[in-house]
Amino acid sequence: MTTWDARETIAAKREGQEVPPDEIERLVQGYALGEVADAPMAAFLMACLIRGMFPSETRAMTRAFIASGQTLDLGGLDRPVVDKHSTGGVSDGVSLVFVPLVASLGLACAKLSGRGLGHTGGTIDKLESIPGFRTDLSPDEVRSQATDVGCVIGAQTPGLVPADGAVYALRDATATVPSIPLIAASVMSKKLAVTSDLTVLDVKTGSGAFMVDTESAWRLAETCLELADAWGRQAIAAITDMSQPLGDGIGNAIEVAEAIEVLAGSRRGRLWELATWLAAHAVAAALGPSLDDALARARAAIEDGSALERFRWMVEAQGGDARVVEDPARVLPAAPIRKGIVADRAGVVTSIETAAVGGAAVVLGAGRARKGEHIDPAVGIVLRAKIGDAIQAGDEIGEVCARDDSTADEAIRRVLAAITLGDEPVDAPPLVHALLEGSRMER
């Protein structure tokens, strides 16, 4: 390959051929170094999206992403290390509960997380609504807090998988995001660049997820697990419901407050159910008890306050105002305007356009339409109505927390438009569609 021409690699992919791994690594490496320009890389990505990718190609891309930067070594801790990733959704506060919960159950969890984009929120943005909370941690800080506190949630550090960041930005600009192998390579390169004993993947499906249909979610989960297998990593992937917001709150401080209620044992519901169920699976896989036993331990850690206590330690360790645990309403920023979302007619909630509800939160300023935009931590939506609920005209099914009247009214309009009411009773959707295990799992 002394006279390698990127165009030959692109042409092979264009024709649906299997591109040799070394050519993909060379292309990605060249792109990260600025030797391959945006345009040929964009053409290659579009060809990957349309033609699909062979497993060997997805592995090569993942390998190239990892090789482009540093890795984070969390080996040698006295507890098994678990990592967790969600493909993104609306009111997806699972990490806020899961991370301190598994830490309280004897695991270490060091989660590097992204910011919200589009209709989906980001764990980092949410935590930064706690005054003082720092997410720009150095690799040493991540490692030492994982050791001392047992849990840490930081921003994706720029030294890890920089090629993934560059390629993702290019995909965002060129309509080449929705490719299952490209998403899998992006997700798993970030996970594989950090050592862990178990990776828990939460693949969302439904109207608020990137994988709208369950079959796509299933394929993404399988592709991610194949990559975990190839690296010899234990991993499980749950395919979970995002046909409606997971919790009630949509917005940064609002979701932190809701997560604290869950951790404090004062709130049940779907967020509580999914976070404890995933934590139980992590404990069962990493520490060996039965799933029933692990689930009982997870619920107990919430009831006895140890999960919340671990959350407090994490907030303190990362410089946040730990009084948020006792009095979220006083510590977290609040929006000046609160308006009820009032049903304009009666019916049964048959479906929710969840991405549109997330979009309504973006209108308020809780999310960003484009990368790098400022967000407002105080604003957001509380939507209590869930699929299957019967509501009456005039019922207050939620509220918006807004900076001004005009965005409040627009958000209310959008939320109401996103909810379909019918005349017949409907069942609530299942919370978990499936659980897939990588072949490295020993059970």
Added chain:
Amino acid sequence: MTTWDARETIAAKREGQEVPPDEIERLVQGYALGEVADAPMAAFLMACLIRGMFPSETRAMTRAFIASGQTLDLGGLDRPVVDKHSTGGVSDGVSLVFVPLVASLGLACAKLSGRGLGHTGGTIDKLESIPGFRTDLSPDEVRSQATDVGCVIGAQTPGLVPADGAVYALRDATATVPSIPLIAASVMSKKLAVTSDLTVLDVKTGSGAFMVDTESAWRLAETCLELADAWGRQAIAAITDMSQPLGDGIGNAIEVAEAIEVLAGSRRGRLWELATWLAAHAVAAALGPSLDDALARARAAIEDGSALERFRWMVEAQGGDARVVEDPARVLPAAPIRKGIVADRAGVVTSIETAAVGGAAVVLGAGRARKGEHIDPAVGIVLRAKIGDAIQAGDEIGEVCARDDSTADEAIRRVLAAITLGDEPVDAPPLVHALLEGSRMER
């Protein structure tokens, strides 16, 4: 479309939807103006290549190319104006013969032509081997020479279809060249930006053509004719053989000398046959005689010297040394080294890897591997062996004209490797596979 996002246009194409014409025009216009970056345009082009294009999309792209620059008005001449385009091949000297020939038969022909790239030669490069010959003509010069001399061959002027030039450069860099609708839009935008009464397309097929198989050539011809129809232009498209070099000479001065021999009536063969046949079709379509009558006129114009005389006028008008007509060998540059191509074994020529023969000429310096490279007008190849010929070991089947020994030997090696010899007699391939006429043709 006040908040048009190029990514939505790209995504629609990616999913195989029909993109509205105004969005394609906006994308191409934005690209030409630098408002749309290389990367999204490259992703769009790859999606067009893989998904194919709807006729409305191909028309919109053609329209956007034309609208990006000036047009050249050749209306109001006292003769019908014919234009001609070849999709490119090896030893394709048809334009050198066709253009003065049709001028001598009562048509005007103003041909704007490209330079050679890869294994294919370019008419402009060939003519510039005549000392003094100018191809960088202004639109006024093109028009006035078409009026006074009846024929002119100039370089594609930068003011015409600049967006096509920019998009073509991007396609070259991103492995998105081989798309029939994109090729058709590129070819026809250049033809449609110049007024003419008839466009003659020579779509090459075979081992030396971009359209290797006849079916692709047929589809390209049809797509080009559909565009001609949409603009109300008369057009015909011949699908002609490029499974072997058309003439014997491959190289710039060498091909000019061969064309002069054809124009002078001292050489027959496939170049003579195709050029007169295409000229006869042009005369029949534009002036009304039967094809047989037109063919007789074309042959007579060569026999009586009027075609060659017209060539001389054109050379003189464009500043070239017109003595080339009487004594090509004295006027044209000659390479210092001539070596015979000697068959190393006996057999019947069953096939020729024509692109590889063109590649051998590039090794000598007769063509350019990349756009903008310098070429050597003197060097090249003469290959007399044709498909079906029986040759003996030791026969000199051609020669190379080279700047040095090492390139000469390498070119000879490549030419011999490109020729397959068999034991059984084979028929020579047909010169013309098909003639397609646009629906605007009145016959």
